Amino acid sequence: MKKMFIIALIAMVAIPFAIMADEITANGSHARDVQQLREELVYSANHKLESSAGIGSATVYLTVTGTPVAVVSNEFVTLVATNTIAFSSPATTVGNSKFCLFAIGVQADGSYVTKQSPIVSYAENLVLPMFDAGTTLIGKLKIATAAAGTFIPNTTNVTATANITGTITNMSSLPLTLNIKQR
Numbered sequence: 009m010k011k012m013f014i015i016a017l018i019a020m021v022a023i024p025f026a027i028m029a030d031e032i033t034a035n036g037s038h039a040r041d042v043q044q045l046r047e048e049l050v051y052s053a054n055h056k057l058e059s060s061a062g063i064g065s066a067t068v069y070l071t072v073t074g075t076p077v078a079v080v081s082n083e084f085v086t087l088v089a090t091n092t093i094a095f096s097s098p099a100t101t102v103g104n105s106k107f108c109l110f111a112i113g114v115q116a117d118g119s120y121v122t123k124q125s126p127i128v129s130y131a132e133n134l135v136l137p138m139f140d141a142g143t144t145l146i147g148k149l150k151i152a153t154a155a156a157g158t159f160i161p162n163t164t165n166v167t168a169t170a171n172i173t174g175t176i177t178n179m180s181s182l183p184l185t186l187n188i189k190q191r
Contacts, residue, residue, distance in 0.1 A: 048138070054079065054081055054082050054141070055078075055079060055080060055081065055139075055141070055143070055144040055145065056078070056079050056144065056180070057076060057077075057078045057079075057114075057144060057145075057146050057179065057180045058076050058077045058078065058079075058180065059074070059076040059180055060074055060076065060178040060180055061073075061074045061076060061087055061114075061146045061147060061178055062074035062089075062178065063112060063146065063147040063149075063176050063178050064167075064176060065149075065166035065167050065174070065176065066165075066166075066167060066168055067091075067165060067166065068162055068163060068164060068165055068166065069091065069092045069093055069094055069162070069166070070093035070095075070112060070120075070122075070149065070166065070176075071089075071090065071091040071092075071093065072087060072088070072089055072090055072093065072120070072146075073089055074087065074089065075087050075088065075089055076180075078114050078144045078146065079144065080114060080115065080116045080142065080143070080144045081116055081141055081142050083116055085114060085116060085118055085144075086118075087114055087118070087146070088118055090120070093112070093120040093122070094162050095110065095122050095124075095161035095162050096121045096122045096123065098124075099122070099124055099161035099162065100124060100127060100161075101158060101159065101160045101161070102127055102151050102153055102158065102159040103127070103153065103158055104153055104154070104155055104156065104157060104158060105129070105153060105154065105155050105157075106127050106128065106129060106152075106153050107127070107128050107129070107130065107131045107133075107134055107150070107151065107152050107153075108124060108125055108126075108127045108128070108134070108150075108151045108159070109124075109125040109134050109135070109136050109137065109148055109149070109150055109151075110122045110123065110124050110125070110148065110149040110151070110161075111123045111125075111136055111137045111138070111139060111145055111147075111148055112145070112146055112147040112148060112149060113139045113143040113144055113145050113146060114143065114144050114146055115142060115143050115144075116142055121139075121143060122149075123137040123138075123139060124137065124161075125137045131150075131152065134150070136148055145179055146178070146179060146180075147176060147177055147178045147179050148176075148177050148179065149166065149174060149175070149176050149177075150173075150174070150175040150177070151172065151173070151174055152172070152173040152175075153171060153172050153173075154171035154172070154173075155171075156171045157169070157170070157171030157172045158172075159172050159174075
C-alpha cells in the first residue's frame with residue numbers, strides 16, 4: 009500500500025513537469041507527423057541553394073539577378089539570371105483583403121516554377137507550399153491585397169501597385185514546416 013502511494017505521488021509530480029516541457033502533446037506521436045518530418049528532412053538535404061538568387065520584381069514577372077548553384081535532387085544546377093519568370097499554372101487571382109504565398113523554385117533542367125498557397129483572409133494562416141522532389145525552393149512571394157486591391161498573376165504588377173503589397177524573400181535553405189495538424 010505504501011509502495012503504491014509513493015508511485016502515485018511521483019506520477020502526479022512528474023506529469024505537470026512533462027507537460028510544461030512539451031514532452032506530452034496531443035499530437036506528439038502520430039505516425040503521420042513523424043512521416044512528414046522524415047520527408048521534409050530528406051527533401052531539405054537533397055534540395056538547397058548555395059546562396060541568394062537575388063529574386064526581385066518591378067513588373068508583372070519575377071526576376072533573378074544572381075547565378076548561384078542549387079542542389080536539385082542531388083545534382084548541381086547553376087541558376088540563370090532572367091527577368092521573365094511567369095507564374096506557373098494554375099495561378100488563382102487573389103481577391104480583396106486576402107493573403108497568399110507563392111513558392112519560387114528551380115528544377116533540374118534550370119527552369120523556374122512557382123506554386124501558389126491557398127488564399128486566406130488572415131496572414132497568420134499562410135502556409136508555404138512545398139515542392140515535390142525535383143524542384144528546389146529558392147524564394148517566396150507574399151501577396152497582401154487591400155480592400156480595393158486584386159492581384160492577378162502574370163497581369164498585375166508584383167511589387168509596385170497601389171492596394172497590393174508584394175514581399176519577396178530570397179531563401180537559401182528550406183524551412184521545415186513542423187506544423188502539426190496544419191496540412
